[in-house]
Amino acid sequence: MNNEAAYWITLAHLPKWGYVKLNNLIIRFFHENNLSIEAFFQLSEQEWKSDYNLEYKDVEDLKKAKNDIPNHAFLAETLMNEGYELIPITSPLYSKTLKENLKYNAPSLLYVKGNTAILQEDSIAIVGSRNASALSLDFTDHIAKKAGEENKVVVSGFAKGVDLKALDSIIQYRGKSIIVLPQGIMTFGSGFRKYYQQIINGNVLVISTFFPKAPWQAELAMARNPIIYGLASEIYVAESSEKGGTWSGVIDGLRKNRKIFVRIPESYELTANPLLIQKGAIPVDLFGNRTPDTHLLSESEKPQAIKANNKKNPNNPQPTLFD
Amino acid sequence: MTRSEAEEILQQTFKIACFYDEQWNTIDMILNGERVLLIEKTGFGKSLCFQFPAIILDGITVIFSPLIALMRDQVKKLNQLGIPARCVNSEQTEEENSKIIEAAKSGKIKILYIAPERQNNEEWMEATRQMNLSMVVVDEAHCISAWGHDFRPAFRRIINLVKLLPKGLPVLATTATATKQVEADIVQQMGGDLKIIRGNLMRDNFKLFVIKVQSEEEKLIWLGKNIEKLPGTGILYTGTRVDTEVYSRWFEFLNIPSMGYNAGLDSESRIAIEEGLMQNKWKCVISTNALGMGIDKPDIRFIIHTQIPQSPVHYYQEIGRAGRDGKPAYIILFYAPEDKRLPEAFIEGGRPSIHKYEKVISEIKKDLLGERELIKKTNLKQNQFRIIKADLMDQKIVREVTIDRSKKLEYVPGAPKLNTQIFEALRASKTDDLNQMIEYVETSQSRMNYLCNFLGDSTPNIAESCDNTGLKKIQVIVTDEWIQKIEDFHGQYFPILEVEKKGSNLVNGIASSYYGFSNVGTTLHRCKYENGGDYPDFLLKLTLKAFRKQYGQDPFDLILYVPPTKSGNLVKNFAIKISDILQIPISHQLIKHKVTKEQKNLENAYLKSDNVKEAFRYQNPDELFGKTILIIDDIFDSGATIKEIGRYLTKLGAFKIAPLTIAKTVGGDKL
CATH class of the missing domain: 3.40.50.450 (Rossmann fold)
Known part of the structure; x- marks a missing residue:
């Protein structure tokens, strides 16, 4: 996951996308289509539209967000350098209790430090x-x-x-x-x-x-x-x-x-x-x-x-x- | 974009007609969003491989470079071509850097050069969230490898950054000097999908010589006799900062126009000297290897080393700065058998002992502390501490974190144990490199081929322009006339004690000798620590000579001496003798009123300065008002004691305080 950190930051903070919407998308690409987040962001706009039933505005949001990935790479590097870890919802490190309790309302990304x-x-x-x-x-x-x-x-x-x-x-x-x-x-x-x-x-x-x-x-x-x-x-x-x-x-x-x-x-x-x-x-x-x-x-x-x-x-x- | 379309733009913007094939191959890959490692010799035109795509791609190209001189130089050239380029570095003021970062954020800059250390800077990190980034360049990429000749810990963060950048964002890493091992290390660290372009490293305009000598004096003599006969201007590389001073003074003594340079100079002086070098102001600049990397001067006609470098890679890199215009350049290496001791000492002393590592780890485990606090707590020298810190960070035992805007070192939970085997392996590898460098001196084959082979370039070219392949070998002929000149030089050469500071009436002083020169250090040691009695008369004569050189006929009201910690009345007796001869009254009223430790046992300047803080008193302070004082001591080391006394006497109203000591140490002297 480490090398995907910038992608996860980008996805997790998509403006006005709630956890439910995000988690639905994550389930589609990660579990149903077996795509990494990096591969998902390499897809064409057409594929986003057709394979993920995304609306025009959602595609525009993703397009805009994609431009921010290099910037988030800098942020991710700083975070990791300072010992913070990023745990996306797809990670085995993610709290099972949190996932079970909040289901689709579980946050897509956790920033953590410690054990x-x-x-x-x-x-x-x-x-x-x-x-x-x-x-x-x-x-x-x-x-x-x-x-x-x-x-x-x-x-x-x-x-x-x-x-x-x-x-x-x-x-x-x-x-x-x-x-x-x-x-x-x-x-x-x-x-x-x-x-x-x-x-x-x-x-x-x-x-x-x-x-x-x-x-x-x-x-x-x-x-x-x-x-x-x-x-x-x-x-x-x-x-x-x-x-x-x-x-x-x-x-x-x-x-x-x-x-x-x-x-x-x-x-x-x-x-x-x-x-x-x-x-x-x-x-x-x-x-x-x-x-x-x-x-x-x-x-x-x-x-x-x-x-x-x-x-x-x-x-x-x-x-x-x-x- | 086709090559011919690109070359049209190249002509318009850079005023260059066409690319070399390898340049175009690289640029083509970059424009396709690939990651490339480019290994090409100095002068090949590596910069164009990122400057050209930078103006084509939408957004800003960030170039991480460790070389401030190169940044300045390239920015100047790009601006002359009308390309908006800037650099952010520690030589500029914070305001200048802020302005440039602001311009980068708003898209007004196409090419931004920046030092890798800037990744630690919050303003820069904040700006990176808003820039429209088009490409990342890692210049001098060999610096990312601990196996390379110039490993820099700050590059570790750049590697991590590169790994995090999205697919399709082009990344170019460039170097002129990567052995196969370093190349493999770079590829491994930067991730697998790195394409490698490696050119040949042969520099066939070089005329390479090795001059074997028996002593330092023979080097001075040969240079004195011959340097002005060499064509054009060049660089003389010495092994240490002190040697840059010695050789500068020697050329001064012989009226040969030259200038000394080292990394310890302030940035204004460094820039002025670099400009002077560009304008051929002097026959040569005498420098440690801090000078020249990245300086794009096409016509450096000679490069001379008075000290054998640590490895053939260091040597190739340093001589690489000569003859970039393709015209003949003289490359001369001096070698005396004892010369290998200096690089050996670097290799052996390169790392502090293991218990010092343990001490640092244990302090960091106890508390979140900054560098300064840790240096104090562990009584380590700053440079030793920094080596330990870099190694511990490299082994992921500690990391540097920002707490409320200040940097602290944090223990990594569950960190591995300190791996000392890697230190042994690095040491063995460095010893091997040094042996290969000495082999360069002894080889009877083509010297250029020898260097290229070492660097992993096995192109079967045969260069025939060295003293093994047709050029006449150089030998040093020592005559009585030159022996006399050397003696005259030694008799008038005294190290300066640099202590002047705003707000203190202390002036720069003088010592009679460096501690390690001739028998000065051993004599002092015998008297101080082996009950060898008073300092002998030859030291008195030498010190008086230094006094006259520095202070001439300056009037003094009073002589004071530094009160001892342990060595009894040695300095007092010495000062009494000087007072008798110079007929300047002496006072015994400067005393230590608190117990201090011996300065030589304290490893760093912070502790030394703390140790002597408020330690001195003068019994009749009123009598010092308006006085001009000569302050005498035996050894000048960090200068903390003299500076503290200077501060105190200034406070009492002394008009001028001038230091005079028998010896000045250089880093690493054992007292």
Whole structure:
């Protein structure tokens, strides 16, 4: 793949092409037609049109993008020189969990630095508010400790509050972690300095799906959330309000029948955690243990809610051709 | 495009009637989007093979070249032809470079020359995202091979870049000197689909001679007697920077117009000397091999080496600069049996010991650090550190990363162990090359054929223009008159101590000798470290002679001396004697008020300068105000001590501080 890096950068950042559209194209040339990305870009416009059913505008987009490949070769060289790796969705290094969870919405290209083997390990995400309470942070610490003991990777989003606590705790317990960046990977200088030891020891992997030089933006932080949820087999929610990234991430996850654990709050806490539990999340105590006899939710309600959701949103609408 | 169509454009734009066949073959492939390695001798016209397609293709051609002189020269010629070409290099100001990069982005430049090191520059990397690139050229492509004679680590990134460029974007790599091994290495590194065009390397206008001598003096004598008899102007290559100075001073002594040149000069001086060379200002320019690569002077009539190069490839490359106009050129190599020690030392000392590598690796594992911090932490010389860094990067044990705009060295997770076998293999290969170079001296066959064979050109031409094939052998005849001249020269030749700096009243000083010359160094060593007593009178006489040469009748108010770290009163006693003879009062009040380490044990300038920082005090500071001071020491090495004292005395109001030392070291002297 190394020599194809410039092609992948070009394809992955085609303006206004969403992941679904990109992945459909990738499946066509890579899996169905057995073409490398380089060979795909060598095809004529006519072939793009006829063999791939691309519309005029799509062909124009690809033509324009093709001119950028030499420029992206310079960028790719810089990235590799600085130790970043590019993992396209066709690579065996790509996280299987991410692919299974997000399906056609999986990002076409990951920019990473660190131990890529972590991507294939069992993983959990700990999510929650930027202004989390002390209890939420305690919960985060306990979950991280448990993950460390069970040799599970902790995925977090490098935001203040729960995210950073999750990262610091798992590092403290000498476990492994994935940091999902809300920015381009080349703009994470201070982070690479801070987690230098963990990265060279193979305990931390940093991931970004954005253009490598993109600075932090609120939209990118939002766009990053599904990646955090997607990279984990289980999701632990420390604290959620009734809107924002955590909330919408959990709701989306519940719709897709993901395993989501939510901390049972104390009665004096003002959180939307009970609401999430009502909507089908699994309640857990401060130590992450499941509590079968929860006072918040009757067992009969929970599966029904999920079943209803499943009917409306079949979680596997298109064939999986990625592997 | 057909050849005749192309030649029409060639005539219009370059004022050249037609291509050579090999030029056209290359250009044809380039225009078809192929990747080509072109191995042709100097003067063949390799540049046209990329300059022509560059003006045909849509967009900008980027040429990675390690040779600033060549960039300048070619840009000038292209601009004269009306072709928009520019270069980006470290000799221009950042503003100039920025302007040019901006013009490249907006498509105003067709041909851009750039040093491979620029790949480390953020502004350039940013610009590369916006340029409309039509072709990439790797000039002096042998620099990408560690097996070549001029390996440059910065080329590694260019190779990686080439691998990433899309199919169909033409790439041309050119070199005049690639052995079969280097050729194979280039092909392997640049990826398989590289087409190779290799021309013949014979230069039949060369008249090659080897002059065997027994000593350095014999070289000086032959040159003194004969250099002006050689036709035209030329270049004299020496083995070291110090030798460029010695030979320059010798020609000066004999009133032979010449000029010294080395890579240590500032860029303004270098440009001026290169221009002077082009205009035949001097009979010869005396230089290390830093001069000449890429200089397109057609009529260099002679090239003389006072020191045997490391390999036949180095030699072929260096002499290649002569006679590009096809007219006869004299190619002379001096050889004394002890000359091989210098290249041997280069080969042996080329790499630091393994434990120094381990030390660097261990520091990098601990923390993300920059070069300067690492040099300090490891107490390594800068050049040694850079060799280690390049090797570790080459072996993918460390890499250089940018953290908040500054460069740091990062350990590569899961990196392999240091491979020392490759060092052994490289050393063995270099020793073998040196032996082959010595074989060139001893051979009885055609010297040009010998060089071509070595370079993998086995075209069965027979060149008959050397002292083995018809030309008369040269011998050095030493006469009393010339022995006397040499003695007179030695008696008046003293190395300058360059310490002048803005904001300090320190002036450039003088030493009585280089440390390694005659018996000066050994005498100093005996007195300092083997209890050999006070410095003997011959050193005193020599130092006073140097003093008079440099300072003449300049008045001095006071003599100070550098207080010792370990060697007791040697310098004090020496300074007292000088004070007696010159009748300048001496003061003993300059003292060290903090414990310092011996400078000679510190390997790099950063640590030496830190070691003596704020280390000196003068007991009655007021009495130095407005004074002219002679500061005496025995050995001038990095100059850090003298500079620190100069800084301190300037602060106390001294009007002038003039250094005088017994010896000056050159890099690598063991004290």
